[in-house]
Amino acid sequence: MPPAIALQDVHKAFPGAQAPIVALQDISLTVPTGQFVCLLGPSGCGKSTLLNAVAGFSKPDRGSISVNGKPVVKPGPDRGMVFQEYALFPWMTVAQNVGFGLDIQGLPKAQCQRRVSALLALFKLSEFAERYPKELSGGMRQRVAIARILALDSPILLMDEPFGALDALTRRSLQDELLRIWSELGKTVLFVTHSIEESIFLADRIVVMTYRPGTIKRDLVVELPRPRDPAAPEFNQLKRTLSDLVMSEQTRHEAAERHAFATD
Amino acid sequence: MRSWYERLAGLPLILGVLALWETVGLAGWVNPKILPPPHAVIAKWWEYLTPPQPYDPEAESRLSWLFSGELIQDAEGSLYRVLAGFIVGSLLAVPLGLLMGASPRVYRWSNPLIQILRPIPPIAYIPLSILWFGLGNPPAIFLIAIGAFFPVLMNTIAGVRAVDGIFLRAAQNLGASPYTTFRRVILPASAPYILAGMRIGIGTAFIVVIVAEMIAVNNGLGFRILEAREYFWSDKIIAGMLSIGLVGLAIDQVMSRLNNHLLRWHRGLEH
Incomplete structure (x- = not known):
């Protein structure tokens, strides 16, 4: 069976003020089906660029990306994306948002409705079915966005700092919900975050990226049994290890920003 | 909902302005032929509004008798022209605006021409409209359509261009084809701009109808106040102006209610 996601020597640069900014440099990464992988690093390390390339929103300059053995050429519902900004359609109700993907596939209305109400029940959103997104809290909006992706039954979930804008408690309960759904449905998850704790709490495997050029600095497997206790000594030991790795990249990021200001 | 207290605040x-106006008349400071006092204007307005003939059940129905007042007839004529011109202008502007907003190539081709034509006030088309369409409704509707066209067009272009890219990505990710994305994402996402453009457009249409009626038509609110000037009926001129204001206010209220209803999902609106 081909891996869920396979990247081979992926390279991507953006035009910069003086020299091109190398967001991804020779990235090779293989994610087997069902694995929960976190991409960890400071902002500007290319982790979102990597996710967008897998989603098919932007093409890499070199290298190849394939999903379940097929090369990625455009965005598609086999790789459901969850955005930090939710990206719910504000003119549609919660139920219409969740049903959008099914509706445009031409699924019969009754079937579509059944599937939507089952998903809304799963996320405890049934009573908000006819509300508009503006009436919901951030946590509920992100639940709707995840339900919208699950409606299409995508085997792969791409998540771009999905819980970054939420408060700590909401974040924690959504993390629990996501883990529950992941273990029940056996999805492959590629999850971008800059929170070390979040990555240890969630992932089977953490890929730490370097600040420009974006490369893979460390690829490590989290052996801790679930549910994970953030207060446990093993958790904290791993947190220290990752903290050292990420902070040295963060220092380079800050130095580069100061330099950019000085030469402006 | 606003409370009655807020509504009455104005x-x-x-009342103060009316009292001052009345005093100016009563004191004889100005010639009532130049500025008639409010009570005379209201009396004239009532005469203008009510049916000229007594009710005759043989000749007509009660409803048509009630609507036989000159003001009602004029308002009906003006509203018909406003709506017809506005619909023609919008039906041309919305599709073109959607196309120009969505396609940079179409925008590059057509924007220079639009920019040359847009600063020409609709009023400047009057001589041409009479040459082309003669007198009556056709030239008026042509002028009104031009007046409504540009605000609707410019707002539609801006609306399509302002659609947040993240909605397009989300739609693509969920498997939407370009056509589905256009119909189910770009169109509703730009609706707040398009409807705001229509509200401006119908306001412009109402300005243009008054001017058009002064020149090319022999009924309607605009025609009536110019006609009243020929007879030196200043009370009728002012009564006509107040009627124009009331009809304009009513049109704007209807548009605003319609917007609020269609955009009840929108962030900026309370309901």
Whole structure:
């Protein structure tokens, strides 16, 4: 069976003020089906660029990306994306948002409705079915966005700092919900975050990226049994290890920003 | 909903202006032929509004008798022209605006021409409209359509261009084809701009109808106040102006209610 996601020597640069900014440099990464992988690093390390390339929103300059053995050429519902900004359609109700993907596939209305109400029940959103997104809290909006992706039954979930804008408690309960759904449905998850704790709490495997050029600095497997206790000594030991790795990249990021200001 | 107290807050100033106006007339400071006092204007307005003939059940129904007043007839004529011109202008502007907003190539081709034509006030088309369409409704509707066209067009282009890219990505990710994305994402996402453009457009249409009626038509609110000037009926001129204001206010209220209803999902609106 081909891996869920396979990247081979992926390279991507953006035009910069003086020299091109190398967001991804020779990235090779293989994610087997069902694995929960976190991409960890400071902002500007290319982790979102990597996710967008897998989603098919932007093409890499070199290298190849394939999903379940097929090369990625455009965005598609086999790789459901969850955005930090939710990206719910504000003119549609919660139920219409969740049903959008099914509706445009031409699924019969009754079937579509059944599937939507089952998903809304799963996320405890049934009573908000006819509300508009503006009436919901951030946590509920992100639940709707995840339900919208699950409606299409995508085997792969791409998540771009999905819980970054939420408060700590909401974040924690959504993390629990996501883990529950992941273990029940056996999805492959590629999850971008800059929170070390979040990555240890969630992932089977953490890929730490370097600040420009974006490369893979460390690829490590989290052996801790679930549910994970953030207060446990093993958790904290791993947190220290990752903290050292990420902070040295963060220092380079800050130095580069100061330099950019000085030469402006 | 606004409370009755807030609604009445503007009343003292209105009454004050009326009182001052009446005093100016009563004191004989100005010639009533130049500025008739409010009670004379209201009396004239009532005469203008009510049916000229007594009710005759043989000749007509009660409803048509009620609507036989000159003011009602004029308002009906003006509203018909406004709506016809506005619909023609919008039906041309919305599709073109959607196309120009969505396609940079179409925008590059057509924007220079639009920019040359847009600063020409609709009023400047009057001589041409009479040459082309003669007198009556056709030239008026042509002028009104031009007046409504540009605000609707410019707002539609801006609306399509302002659609947040993240909605397009989300739609693509969920498997939407370009056509589905256009119909189910770009169109509703730009609706707040398009409807705001229509509200401006119908306001422009109402300005243009008054001017058009002064020149090319022999009924309607605009025609009536110009006709009243020929007879030196200043009370009728002012009564006509107040009627124009009331009809304009009513049109804007209807548009605003319609917007609120269609955009009830929108962030900026309370309901």
